[in-house]
Amino acid sequence: MKLNEKMLSNLATSFLTPVDKEGWLMKRGEVNRTFLKRWFVLKGNLLFYFDKKFDKEPVGVIILEGCTVELAEEESCYCFKIVFSGPNTAGLRTYVLGTETQQEAENWMKMITCASYDYLKVMVAELQRQVDELTELEKAQRQARVITSPTSRINPFLETPVLLPPKTFSQLHSTFGKEIVLLRQKYNTRMGQATSNLIEL
């Protein structure tokens, strides 16, 4: 099968795509069952492997679609396997990879399990569903608020200050005016008493 290899090879070392995980792994050969140390780089659903860390071209790539990850039964290292299966499973490969620690094995297994395009598609669909649900809920809440405001009722048990109807200017003028007239009268009588004691010259 032909593949756009040059593009993939460039993709493996390009800064355009983020590295999801990289590290040394022991890879068991298909024919020769010994383990070879390879530098693995996971980008999206493509698991590239290099002979050395800073090589420009990968030795190969494992396309992570239609596969599952399982623990392997090797005793020498913490191994896991990438199992490919299909309707006609005969002849499909299982890649056996080994790490040096339990933690590393678990991390790789986790990353590879979540790497496939199919998996990502399912996650996006799920998130989209959640977002749609939330948007619907918000819309319903907003509509509910709009309906209740024109018929809002006053709670008779709440103390509200008694508001008098607002007065017009002339009403205010006459009210204050009366007060002033009274005060002037008082002042005049006081002044009258005071001046009555004085002798007119």
Place this chain on the structure above:
Amino acid sequence: MMQLQVIFAKEEESYGIFIMRFNEKELSVIALQPCALEGKLSFKTQHLEKHQEDTPKDRYFRLVGNCLFYFRCAASGIEKVPLGAIFLEHCEALQYTDNTFPFSFLLKFKLDRDKQYIFGCSSIQSVDKWVKTINSAGYDQLRNRYDFLKGHMESKTGVRPKLGLISETNNQESSESFTKYVNLIDL
């Protein structure tokens, strides 16, 4: 052994062949999975550096995930094993006018400026459909959409969304038996 390897490398250089191993058989299985779009198209490959182009051929295309497979057309349909696969990452499909095909589009790659593909369709609607589907097929694009939706949910609910997966056993604590599928992944 070393000498043989050197000769092999030189040959590769002269033909411009680059041999990268990949899980070919397994990929053939993927090629027959449910696809986003499929159909018969004519296409030709252009090698820009050498100012060469291959003769146009009729092939049956299937877009599965971020990979565009093509099959040889047989008498009773299509062959079971794909002839080739074009991975669609950091690429751009655009409408194109050429003397080759009446309705066509161009497919070019940021990560390989040498190679270009020109496809011929049966109608302008077909061109439009293929261009749109190819341009939204990339893995990174899907990932960006995921990040955006996740951020949106976080800002609305203040909680990181936890997405569950199928699991055979509820075995989160035991590190001895790591399950086939991961249970809850906090991403």
